Amino acid sequence: MASKPRRPIPDATVSRLPIYQRVLDQLQTQGSTTVSSEDLAELAGVNAAKARKDLSFLGSYGIRGVGYEVDYLLFQIRHALGLTQQWPVLIVGVGNLGRALADYAGFTSRGFPVVALVDDDPAKIGTDHVGVEIRPLADVAALVRDLDIAIGVIAIPSAGAQRVAELLVEAGVSSILNFAPAVLTVPDGVHLRQVDLAVELQILSFHRQRDQRDSEVTESGERPG
Amino acid sequence: MASKPRRPIPDATVSRLPIYQRVLDQLQTQGSTTVSSEDLAELAGVNAAKARKDLSFLGSYGIRGVGYEVDYLLFQIRHALGLTQQWPVLIVGVGNLGRALADYAGFTSRGFPVVALVDDDPAKIGTDHVGVEIRPLADVAALVRDLDIAIGVIAIPSAGAQRVAELLVEAGVSSILNFAPAVLTVPDGVHLRQVDLAVELQILSFHRQRDQRDSEVTESGERPG
């Protein structure tokens, strides 16, 4: 038996693997059979040395003097990310965001089919969205069991987010993606990721305002010495 | 004139300031007047020492033996993030995601009013969404000028994203938030942030699959020695 677990893959590398995957997807579609770390890095928007180091954590899948075989590298990245299988997704909250996520083609095409929608608005329950029936919150446990849900997505306002997270965990979901702008607490062993859309704007705001102040200082003449 | 630019605020700190802001907002609403670094950190989901160090980059706004005054700290964070003013936002692409973002209350309430919507679908142009008229792509330059747009949000498929980014930059937008799953290239001085919804799922997938493999190894009996 070969030893599978080489050195563990760093978080920073894991977060970039999906980018490499996307780039390699494109290259494959364009008919490229091999790619150098330099070209791959350029397309992924990173440094070539970083790309090579990232890929080296997966194994030695490059050929010195040649580059990486696109098909093979793509398979290895998919394998590392666990994307050789599908991960059915449940979305809680069928508001604007929930609908946008359910419709987002990038989910299904990357192996994350949205197979269940849940909402607590009686008016929505029973109706369909992109072929998926909207079910009440109380059905979460049954849906998770019957549809083998791997990932729960929270797309509701902050107020109910913690309660929904607990509901998902009780139902057996061990991976949660939370869009509610709230800090959630989950038990050990449950993976939680947070996406806060407003935070990104605030970071942009910070940089812009800093540039602005800097230029004001420069224009008004920084006192020398 | 006092020297404004103390040591620069690290990126890691900047990315947490919005979280502290949100927590302090809540505390203020609840009527709290002061908060300790420990409580603040707990609510923000970080280490207390980290919270203190983060806040110390803004200045010495705490009181030893007491804690931080909620109102004052909130003001200082808003000031550091440049949120004492409003930053008008233009959204390109009024599909599901664009609509979700336009409707998202968290934007306006945090100082980012969505004042312009743009799409290239003739059927949508001229219609209203939440009181904002949808305009053609060609109007971007005029909108940026007339409405003093600070931030452009790209919510269209990958294919056109680079072209739209260039359009925004030409129009004078220097901060861009991109939701298209593509690597964009912008000139120096333009701030670009990337949110890829599928990447988050793929990272969850990685962790889940790793846990799964680990438990398989354990169950089948790792060979000792």
Add this chain to the structure above:
DNA sequence: GATGTCTTGTGAACGGCTGCACATGGTTGC
């Protein structure tokens, strides 16, 4: 098969972030 060219894989140095532990300094109670 030997030589030159090309690209990977990685050792090592560097810089930034985290978290501990403690000195600093403000507050309260007597």
Add this chain to the structure above:
DNA sequence: GCAACCATGTGCAGCCGTTCACAAGACATC
């Protein structure tokens, strides 16, 4: 006014991630 207490602010050590620079290895050509 003094002593005990409390929470902030920060020096320091360790860790993680990035980048450079180069050795190792594969291919092509003669």
